[in-house]
Amino acid sequence: MRGLAAISFVVATLFAAPAFADKDADAYYKEGLAFKQEGKMDEAIKSLQSAVQQNPKHGMAWASLGSLYKQKKDLPKSIDAYEHATAIITKDAVLWVNLGSAYANTDRNDDAIRALSTAEKLAPKDPEVHAKLGTVMRKKNNYAGAITELEMATKLKADEPDWWHNLGVAYRFSKREDDAIKAYEKAIELNPNEARYHFDLGAAYRRKDDADKAIPEYEKATALDPGNADGWFDLGFMYKKNHDNDKAIDAWDHYLCLKHDSEGEKRISEEMTGIGGKAQCKGGAKTETPKPDKKAPPKKK
Secondary structure: OHHHHHHHHHHHHHHHHHHHHHHHHHHHHHHHHHHHHOOOHHHHHHHHHHHHHHOOOOHHHHHHHHHHHHHOOOHHHHHHHHHHHHHHOOOOHHHHHHHHHHHHHOOOHHHHHHHHHHHHHHOOOOHHHHHHHHHHHHHOOOHHHHHHHHHHHHHHOOOOHHHHHHHHHHHHHOOOHHHHHHHHHHHHHHOOOOHHHHHHHHHHHHHOOOHHHHHHHHHHHHHHOOOOHHHHHHHHHHHHHOOOHHHHHHHHHHHHHHOOOHHHHHHHHHHHHHOOOOOOOOOOOOOOOOOOOOOOOOOOO
16 A cells, blocks of 8 residues: 555656646746836846746747847847747737748748748738738749739728838739839828838839829929939939929939949939039038038137
């Protein structure tokens, strides 16, 4: 009987140990969440690391670590945490989206597509999943796939301007210029103050050789983002096409003030000379007559 009792004690101890460890892991996990709620990120990470040390299968602790590392912009550690989380919690679309986004932000686009495709299977009606997957596919030059995903995203949720813009870019590289224009116009309708949208719409009209429609878009792009050298470059050529040489010279002068590109500078300088202009900038900032410092004492006569 004593032998049987001893064996029973050992068996009970063996089965009790994991439960005890799980309890400690949960306590660390809850402590980590409390620190996270208080904005104490380092303390939260430390507690969550203790949780996964106690229980490497604690999926929620790994998921929270992934989120915290993402906030700290430590993408390698964020990816590692989300990989652990998705290996344990395999049916959570949000975790797969987070992992896919982290991959995409480190240019691991093939891995991003695999993760986001898994998320899409789990949440086929989630527009964000389609949008993210389409955007990564566009980066991989899979324009047909990108169009399919982004069209679905904009169908499910039509008020995200960036999704329309990305769809326009995918159309453009698929040589569907008219569709690209419609997508850019929708993006501008939703957010008229984004310079990129106006620039890309202007470029679409430029490719259609329609200077009258391209010029207003380039003008808006450069007004919203005066540092957009490519916008000034294209705008100058559109003005020249419409025989508005003074405006072409001014646009190209803006370009020369911004762009440090010897080949582009040479070309534009020649273009300006050809229509009677003169470059004021040589790839650097414009020189201006210094204004007197009002606070400086007057010079003695």
